[in-house]
Amino acid sequence: MNLIQSDLKYIWHPCSQMKDYEELAPIIIDHAKGLYIYDTQNKPYADVVSSWWCNLLGHCNERISDAIKQQLDKLEHVIFANFSHTPAINLCERLSKKIPKGLTKFFFTDNGSSAIEAAMKMSFQYHYQTGNPQKKKFMALSDAYHGETLGALSVGGVDLYSEIYKPLLLDIVRIEGPDCYRCKYGNFRDYCNAECFENAEKAFEKYGYETSAFLVEPLVQAAAGMKIYPPAYLKKLRNCCNTYNVHLIADEIAVGYGRTGKMFACEHAQISPDIMCLSKGLTGGYMPMALAVTTDTIFNAFYADYNDGKAFMHSHTYCGNPLACSAALEVLNILDEEDILEKAKLNGEYFHTLIQETFSNHPYIGDIRNIGLINAIELVQDPSNKKSFESKKRIGYEVYKEALKMGVLLRPLGDVIYFNPPLIIEKKDMDLVTQVCRSAIKNILE
Missing domain, CATH: 3.40.640.10 (Type I PLP-dependent aspartate aminotransferase-like (Major domain))
Structure with a gap:
């Protein structure tokens, strides 16, 4: 029995409908460093949600360890x-x-x-x-x-x-x-x-x-x-x-x-x-x-x-x-x-500008909101009247699955796709996750 089979046999994952795991099996993470977590096949995933918003200074930070x-x-x-x-x-x-x-x-x-x-x-x-x-x-x-x-x-x-x-x-x-x-x-x-x-x-x-x-x-x-x-x-x-x-x-x-x-x-x-x-x-x-x-x-x-x-x-x-x-x-x-808060403040300004430029005229994005390094885009069926998608369509979840294929962890909140990365995220990583998000939305909605 491999690790995925053993996981599904024994583990009840939090905040999940386990039946979904028949289609999207658990991703077994072997190690991590900085922004990235790596599965057992050594595929990297940019953890832009800070593993439920707690990872502040990157995975396996040597000083904390x-x-x-x-x-x-x-x-x-x-x-x-x-x-x-x-x-x-x-x-x-x-x-x-x-x-x-x-x-x-x-x-x-x-x-x-x-x-x-x-x-x-x-x-x-x-x-x-x-x-x-x-x-x-x-x-x-x-x-x-x-x-x-x-x-x-x-x-x-x-x-x-x-x-x-x-x-x-x-x-x-x-x-x-x-x-x-x-x-x-x-x-x-x-x-x-x-x-x-x-x-x-x-x-x-x-x-x-x-x-x-x-x-x-x-x-x-x-x-x-x-x-x-x-x-x-x-x-x-x-x-x-x-x-x-x-x-x-x-x-x-x-x-x-x-x-x-x-x-x-x-x-x-x-x-x-x-x-x-x-x-x-x-x-x-x-x-x-x-x-x-x-x-x-x-x-x-x-x-x-x-x-x-x-x-x-x-x-x-x-x-x-x-x-x-x-x-x-x-x-x-x-x-x-390490003057982390000041660096994060400057990077937050860059990240928000980047997301605004990437998504501001998108036909299915109704709102772009940000504070600090937190950014969120709300996917809607019709931005002109702020009409949401039908909940059963699970658009956010489909975008999440698509982004995983491209190595970015964008766990949605309904149809809101958000970025809440560790404070140590670099501009090159912001560029990457923004473009992957744009591609994932395009593949699902356009």
Whole structure:
């Protein structure tokens, strides 16, 4: 039995309809370097989606690999209750100088969904312990994505992931979010004052008194198709949360660590959340780890004698793992010492110009959107009226399969083809993946 047959016999792959694998079998990856992953036949694939947006500095980065190897022989893991270690302490000290002002306390978990769960529980318990037990609701945007555990899935708004589980989910105050491509106000993404925020204002007026927190993906609703919206929306949201004593939880899991051209997406709006969740790029995509970072105000509401029952009784076996902390520390070293964010900013400008020039007059592309190195093109049946293709046609998936033949990994979000590469991508690679994408779309639609 070969590797593909063994895979299909034993493995249930995530976020997949396994019947599709009868036509497109699993691609067995043998090794990787930089932007490229290589299958067992040594065929390269440009990983322009950063292997689910986590690979920040390229595959098999020598500096990160060496940092983990050095840590491995000293301490691989230790219980994080009443014990600590140098990599975790140093990581928090380093990050405290980079995160938005006011965020001071770091709570470790082991994946993004768990960080969201911790943040939600933290927010509710804070309000309960400070005289507001009525604050039991959570607000979130339509088309949001915050993870796939039940609490995180509840605040998500993408039916593809949550529809079947709705009988199990929390009752969320769902707010119609910004949709800059199909703006109901006739505005444009770069020239508006977030008039659509009136939907949130109405919700706050009705539910603010009983709402614990508002969860948001700052500036980019990633799983919704890289829907990008203006910083003005975040500014208004911060002000509204202040008015109604509602925590602002910023889900920077996918958009933090330079993805939007700044270290954190919140910086574009010059706001600071009450809780910020980090993962993915945090360890460069090497190790599972996440953080829920919060304020002294929230932390102090839990600080009491143990018998008072105010402790935050939330834990994960692998929270604060030394290997992951060592990887995360080396990521910060690389970002600082190799001037990665500035290089990525310049490359982001080149990439966006290239994609605009390649696709702006395409007969089946309705919208081109970008921020930092993130670029997305939305395939539509008729750009004149922004009409989408019928979902059963799966145009995005067909483009994905075509691009794989040409050695580029372009995993779509519905009929949105996006580029979210490692920050170390070079111009020659941008040229390659853009042309492959253009050829793949041509082969499927023209």
